[in-house]
Amino acid sequence: MSKLKRSFHQPLLIGFVLMIVIWYVLHLVIATRTIPAPVETFDYFFRHLNPLIIHMGASLLRVLVAVILALLIGLPIGIAIGRRKVLDKLLSPLLYVIYPIPKVAFLPVFMLLFGLGNVSKVMLMLFIIVFQLMLSVRDGVKDIPPHYFKVMQSFSAKRQHQYRYVVLPAILPRVFSSLRISIGISLATLFFAENYATTYGVGYFILSAWMKMNYVEMFSGIMALSLLGSVFFGFIDVLEKKLTPWL
Amino acid sequence: MSKLKRSFHQPLLIGFVLMIVIWYVLHLVIATRTIPAPVETFDYFFRHLNPLIIHMGASLLRVLVAVILALLIGLPIGIAIGRRKVLDKLLSPLLYVIYPIPKVAFLPVFMLLFGLGNVSKVMLMLFIIVFQLMLSVRDGVKDIPPHYFKVMQSFSAKRQHQYRYVVLPAILPRVFSSLRISIGISLATLFFAENYATTYGVGYFILSAWMKMNYVEMFSGIMALSLLGSVFFGFIDVLEKKLTPWL
Amino acid sequence: ACGSNNDTSEEENNTDDASENLSPTGETITIGTLPAEGSLPIILALEKGYFEDLGVNVEIKTFTSPNDRNVALQAGELDGTIGDVMTTAAFVDRGIALKITSDINEDFKILSSPDSGITSMNELAGQDVSLVPNFILEYIMDEFAAEGDFTYTIVEIPSFAGRAEALLENQIDGVIFTEPQAGLLVQQGAHLLGSSKEAGIKGGTLLFTEETITDYPADLTAFYQAYNQAVDYMNKTDATEYSDILTTYQFPEAMSTYLNNKPDPYEHAGVIDEDQFNRIIEWTESKGQITSSYTYDQLTDFSFINK
Amino acid sequence: MKPFITLDNVTYQVGGHVIFDQLNMTLDEGKIYAVIGPSGVGKTTLLHLLAGFIKPAKGHMTIAGDEIRDVREKTSFLFQDLGLFPWQTAAEAVAMPLKMSKDRSKTDTDETVDHLLSSLNILNCKNYYPHQLSGGQKQRVALARTLITQPDLLLMDEPTSALDAMTKETIQQLFLDLQSERLMTSIFVTHDIEEAVFLGDDIIILHPQGHCQFLMNKEKQESLSRETKAFYDQCFYVREQLKLGASKA
Amino acid sequence: MKPFITLDNVTYQVGGHVIFDQLNMTLDEGKIYAVIGPSGVGKTTLLHLLAGFIKPAKGHMTIAGDEIRDVREKTSFLFQDLGLFPWQTAAEAVAMPLKMSKDRSKTDTDETVDHLLSSLNILNCKNYYPHQLSGGQKQRVALARTLITQPDLLLMDEPTSALDAMTKETIQQLFLDLQSERLMTSIFVTHDIEEAVFLGDDIIILHPQGHCQFLMNKEKQESLSRETKAFYDQCFYVREQLKLGASKA
Numbered sequence A, B: 001m002s003k004l005k006r007s008f009h010q011p012l013l014i015g016f017v018l019m020i021v022i023w024y025v026l027h028l029v030i031a032t033r034t035i036p037a038p039v040e041t042f043d044y045f046f047r048h049l050n051p052l053i054i055h056m057g058a059s060l061l062r063v064l065v066a067v068i069l070a071l072l073i074g075l076p077i078g079i080a081i082g083r084r085k086v087l088d089k090l091l092s093p094l095l096y097v098i099y100p101i102p103k104v105a106f107l108p109v110f111m112l113l114f115g116l117g118n119v120s121k122v123m124l125m126l127f128i129i130v131f132q133l134m135l136s137v138r139d140g141v142k143d144i145p146p147h148y149f150k151v152m153q154s155f156s157a158k159r160q161h162q163y164r165y166v167v168l169p170a171i172l173p174r175v176f177s178s179l180r181i182s183i184g185i186s187l188a189t190l191f192f193a194e195n196y197a198t199t200y201g202v203g204y205f206i207l208s209a210w211m212k213m214n215y216v217e218m219f220s221g222i223m224a225l226s227l228l229g230s231v232f233f234g235f236i237d238v239l240e241k242k243l244t245p246w247l
Numbered sequence C: 001a002c003g004s005n006n007d008t009s010e011e012e013n014n015t016d017d018a019s020e021n022l023s024p025t026g027e028t029i030t031i032g033t034l035p036a037e038g039s040l041p042i043i044l045a046l047e048k049g050y051f052e053d054l055g056v057n058v059e060i061k062t063f064t065s066p067n068d069r070n071v072a073l074q075a076g077e078l079d080g081t082i083g084d085v086m087t088t089a090a091f092v093d094r095g096i097a098l099k100i101t102s103d104i105n106e107d108f109k110i111l112s113s114p115d116s117g118i119t120s121m122n123e124l125a126g127q128d129v130s131l132v133p134n135f136i137l138e139y140i141m142d143e144f145a146a147e148g149d150f151t152y153t154i155v156e157i158p159s160f161a162g163r164a165e166a167l168l169e170n171q172i173d174g175v176i177f178t179e180p181q182a183g184l185l186v187q188q189g190a191h192l193l194g195s196s197k198e199a200g201i202k203g204g205t206l207l208f209t210e211e212t213i214t215d216y217p218a219d220l221t222a223f224y225q226a227y228n229q230a231v232d233y234m235n236k237t238d239a240t241e242y243s244d245i246l247t248t249y250q251f252p253e254a255m256s257t258y259l260n261n262k263p264d265p266y267e268h269a270g271v272i273d274e275d276q277f278n279r280i281i282e283w284t285e286s287k288g289q290i291t292s293s294y295t296y297d298q299l300t301d302f303s304f305i306n307k
Numbered sequence D, E: 001m002k003p004f005i006t007l008d009n010v011t012y013q014v015g016g017h018v019i020f021d022q023l024n025m026t027l028d029e030g031k032i033y034a035v036i037g038p039s040g041v042g043k044t045t046l047l048h049l050l051a052g053f054i055k056p057a058k059g060h061m062t063i064a065g066d067e068i069r070d071v072r073e074k075t076s077f078l079f080q081d082l083g084l085f086p087w088q089t090a091a092e093a094v095a096m097p098l099k100m101s102k103d104r105s106k107t108d109t110d111e112t113v114d115h116l117l118s119s120l121n122i123l124n125c126k127n128y129y130p131h132q133l134s135g136g137q138k139q140r141v142a143l144a145r146t147l148i149t150q151p152d153l154l155l156m157d158e159p160t161s162a163l164d165a166m167t168k169e170t171i172q173q174l175f176l177d178l179q180s181e182r183l184m185t186s187i188f189v190t191h192d193i194e195e196a197v198f199l200g201d202d203i204i205i206l207h208p209q210g211h212c213q214f215l216m217n218k219e220k221q222e223s224l225s226r227e228t229k230a231f232y233d234q235c236f237y238v239r240e241q242l243k244l245g246a247s248k249a
């Protein structure tokens, strides 16, 4: 556990220190009110730690639910498309057509179908990340050396065994990679998902600070978001190390 | 060329037909003004083909420039991080911290630095996609069997040769895969990049239709965007087939 | 006298008196607009060439949300914009020197959702009203609430379309919108409960940076001349005649109809009276948007419209 | 002995390159066949045809009377390039076919695996991933994975190419033991003429242009000892036949 | 002959497993060394140490008087698992070392490549990607890639394991021709005792626990013919030594 902890916290620290350095340099060089000083922001951050933690919790939950749902939906569909030529021929073009559509434009539809509450926010995020996940998983499955399937065929392996012994382990590194991207996107998406009918969430916090033109507040929100992201990413790095021991 | 053309147009057609079917079903089932009938939208689309083509052209150019810049920046940095342990230790955490930040929140800084014109729009898109590209490329480079580098080492290959003969071809499929994602994201991002100080671009078109609550117009904009996306994707598919003949 | 004053357009307003002996510099003045009724005179003055005729070089940057406009203003990309008193105060409070130079033609409507059964303002008591807090929308709603002595719940939905759809789908009870959206919503079954104009609430303004005001006074005077010409043009002309301009600036088609059926005419650029101004400033301060109070003189300069 | 496998006018080509042109062959049940021939002649391809991985362009192939349509459950295959998965340790790789085929208890599976690994002398590597194994260890892991189930047809593509002389002999013996325990037909490719003579009941020489020659392995029928003159005479004979084929081509 | 390579008390271990414990060795310039030994004993590891891919935990290693610090430019290596890149055709793979080392003209490069491919009898596969090549063809492509430059030290890990007897002999001859043309020292691993005896000036037997034994290959000094009794006697002798080592372990 302590080893696990170490490998987890140290890079986080490096990331933050570097970010603060860059931030400070930008603050000095650009010298605009829209980039407040790091110290000032930290001060604000720690003085408002309490509400911020609640905001982070709310966002964390939303992102977590969206990501888990995206995995549950995107993984099997992506795998199916990658494995079966027919599905690839049919669904890949559909994905290509749907993928670039800005899902935010469907906010009205989401609101209509899922109300104004958490469901519609989660669904919005889900819709934003799930197609990306499908595409990555599909590409990952297509990259598996065909030879591996021949080996499984030689054991007359049933479909589920092919998935269990080849497809899943083979795409695992890819899944982690695209999980990082999905999480990054969903966190950035909070900015849109949490901008209606809620008063909780880091996205809301940043947005309302932005509208109030309170940049110190906005940057402490952004810090909170980064913190959330790094924790997610750190967790995924650890998980990846654990689950792909052969690499 | 005719073979090239065939492999290109057919799936596009499938994608569109499927999309229209789904759209029609949603239109019928949800029965809301916010999802207009496909026929009606097509009618509008073709009647307004002329302005739409100009909007598409403007967006195409912006996305193209952003994607090319993202490649020029993200590819070398991603490769460097993937190859050099020190850089990985230093920059990966920074990426983790920066990646989830909603770049749209920095619009003031972008406007300040790059004005209201195309430069700031392209920079915004660039900033949104470049980190994702770096992360994917990094992951791709890390996935290259270490054995390949030993082979190159056995030839006392210089750094540039390692890149030329191993790294680039090895990550090519990944680069295509994440190029698709980048393009998807930048197209969706047009929605935010083209909502100030411009009257051209599909993003602007959709957004202004949205504000006018003209859903037929909005959906024809979305159709234009999808069309743009599919053309991009189809092009990438063809390019991928050409450039990775060993797969 | 203005050297380049060779206009042969609308005679009636050809008040060539321009007390200053300065002529417009012709430097580009960048103005931010929103697809709202208040921007129309500026857009028409540009498109009809009134600015050019008077030798003022106006460039319009269109924004789809007030937020983006604010961002551009902070980035120093705009010399002036349409906005409101509280926005001006908030900017000044954050160290960006601006002044209100006139009002704008603007009318906010309070609407209730089709199935809510709410047909009068007071029925909004205790109901969910969607608006963007801290700005003019909340102020106007607060004024109505104070008038009717009721309270309401805010459901924050910044996106125009999100708010509109939430209303039409009865997910919220009330909403506050300007034209042209308000008219569209009424067409679709929303109930009209009140209008800021009728209630005499005025918060919308045109504002310019301090720099523009000191450096280009003649340009601003000419700007308002052209603005008023455009208002006259609008009052005289059937909107269908300039519908292509409306389309270019992404106004919905219903805008023409609205303009033609509008009971009262558009007004020349005018002032925000001091009383109204102070009420808004007080409200803004109570919302924590500004840290200190500002006086009428600090934030306004109506000298350019007093021809 | 009854015929187990028949090839009837089998034609196969890949990338415009005809590998077999009207190949005919009958193989008996329970026998061991050694396939030898120059590199690139199509030995691997022949095995893949028999396994059902690829389909002939023309002609018919039957195993136990049934047309080969798909991969048979009772055929086991050892790939020339092994096909070990980077994510499976030696023990996991060998246990996989057992886990897939039936519900054995875990301890039963573990015991069977351990037993086979130790007869192949690689029990000490059981928890190694492929990249931690030496070439010969990898080959033995792949071999164990092929042998762990009880097939009636065993197809092996150069099963001992990466093994030293001593290990090779151990494994040849293990193979002969298995062959006598189980009723199975085995076909293996080898480049080692002595191995072909030592193990094969019949030797199939594949010549270029898909011409194929059967040699009854007299030596094998008489004695299993490598130490006789007859054994080396037979090796010499096979060698001559190979050379002859090459020079004719 | 002067010493070219020296190993001085070299210790190497991987994953807690000691492979060499204080190994000492001196190899002369211009000679051919054959390394044999049981699977997993550390033959590949020894070659990797000599190539400079891995560093010993203790001890010193020099080549031509210089401590081995990194991979030397004039060392060529053939990997046991070949290490062909899926994205290079045979011709591209073989041309790569030439393209990297100097600015030859394209036609010059192409000619050199074609010539080598045809002496290895794989010119017909020059535009094939690895997955289109048979096992032995792949091995020959990798071999060609190793031989195309002009090294002073050639390290080859089982260069002929996937080749049939005839092809193997062709390549052995090619190798001897190259060796006499160039002044180079060659060390190769093989499981084929006859190959070791035929090619090696000296034979190095690696025994378990990293114990290593040098055999002067008398036969090689006397005659190159495989057809003599002395040749087979020598093979038999090497075999006995191998067995002895295995039984002692």
Ligand SMILES: Nc1ncnc2c1ncn2[C@@H]1O[C@H](COP(=O)(O)OP(=O)(O)OP(=O)(O)O)[C@@H](O)[C@H]1O
Pocket: D014, D015, D017, D019, D037, D038, D039, D040, D041, D042, D043, D044, D045, D046, D080, E125, E128, E131, E132, E133, E134, E135, E136, E137, E162, E164
């Ligand atoms: N996809 C392909 N495209 C073109 N030619 C191919 C393809 N696959 C295999 N071949 C060719 O088919 C021939 C037979 O290959 P095969 O692997 O069966 O040979 P082999 O007898 O097993 O040789 P080895 O002893 O070297 O393993 C080879 O010449 C090879 O180049």
Ligand SMILES: Nc1ncnc2c1ncn2[C@@H]1O[C@H](COP(=O)(O)OP(=O)(O)OP(=O)(O)O)[C@@H](O)[C@H]1O
Pocket: D125, D128, D131, D132, D133, D134, D135, D136, D137, D162, D164, E014, E015, E017, E019, E037, E038, E039, E040, E041, E042, E043, E044, E045, E046, E080
């Ligand atoms: N990363 C590793 N972790 C643990 N053990 C390893 C690792 N890499 C190699 N080994 C062990 O080192 C030993 C020597 O391996 P090496 O590849 O040198 O053997 P070899 O003599 O070439 O065998 P072969 O003839 O089978 O190729 C083997 O027993 C192998 O299991």
Ligand SMILES: [Mg+2]
Pocket: D043, D044, D045, D080, D157, E134, E135, E136
């Ligand atoms: Mg083969």
Ligand SMILES: [Mg+2]
Pocket: D134, D135, D136, E043, E044, E045, E080, E157
């Ligand atoms: Mg080895």
